[in-house]
Amino acid sequence: MNKHENVILVSAPNLRGEQFVRALLHRHIPFAAIVNNEQEYERLLGLGVETIIAVDTSDEGVWSAAPDIGIGRVYLFERSLNQICRYLLICRKWSNNPIYVITEQVRPKLMYRGLGANYVIYASGQDSNFLITDEMTDHESTGEDDTK
Numbered sequence: 001m002n003k004h005e006n007v008i009l010v011s012a013p014n015l016r017g018e019q020f021v022r023a024l025l026h027r028h029i030p031f032a033a034i035v036n037n038e039q040e041y042e043r044l045l046g047l048g049v050e051t052i053i054a055v056d057t058s059d060e061g062v063w064s065a066a067p068d069i070g071i072g073r074v075y076l077f078e079r080s081l082n083q084i085c086r087y088l089l090i091c092r093k094w095s096n097n098p099i100y101v102i103t104e105q106v107r108p109k110l111m112y113r114g115l116g117a118n119y120v121i122y123a124s125g126q127d128s129n130f131l132i133t134d135e136m137t138d139h140e141s142t143g144e145d146d147t148k
Contacts, residue, residue, distance in 0.1 A: 008032070009032050010075045020077065036055050036083065055090060057086040078101060102123055
């Protein structure tokens with residue numbers, strides 16, 4: 001993966017996130033995964049994810065250390081309120097691109113937006129293919145800014 005291209009960043013701690021990762025892999029869309037524990041790291045490796053960013057979410061001092069790749073859109077699949085809030089704070093430091101929170105919970109949308117989320121998507125079921133757009137293959141992989 002070229003360190004100058006913007007790639008999608010995904011937190012996939014649940015089945016919906018895992019299916020999103022599988023869809024990205026199937027469509028050959030460049031992305032990286034973010035994890036905060038070894039079990040998630042191993043699970044994503046087993047799925048075939050090549051770029052995994054491990055973050056110690058308990059040490060706020062390391063959050064500003066951006067990865068060596070450009071971060072495009074961010075998709076955070078919610079497993080817990082605590083984890084999603086920390087990931088929002090971390091990812092907003094790394095990227096000015098849109099951050100999507102995908103949740104089944106009725107949480108205060110304004111809280112997530114205050115922490116850096118551009119979009120909070122309430123979804124039930126496991127299908128996350130609706131999140132994949134043609135722009136992902138057209139812009140993310142070339143590093144073009146699609147926010148214009």
